[in-house]
Amino acid sequence: MKTSEIKKLSITQLKKELNNFKKEQFNLRFQKINSQVKNTSRHKIIRRSIAKIKTFLNLREDETK
Helix, strand or coil: CCHHHHHHCCHHHHHHHHHHHHHHHHHHHHHHHCCCCCCCCHHHHHHHHHHHHHHHHHHHHHHHC
């Protein structure tokens, strides 16, 4: 997910996207164990997207306080 897309989302949408990425990351771990991963670079993309979303969530929550 691009940074420009993340900036446009609200706090609730960010939390929803974060949850979706964490579920996908969880599923990728099981696929890796069972040697069923088709796109190995997807794990790296998901990790970075989770980090970006967490960063913007923290910034937005600090602004509201």
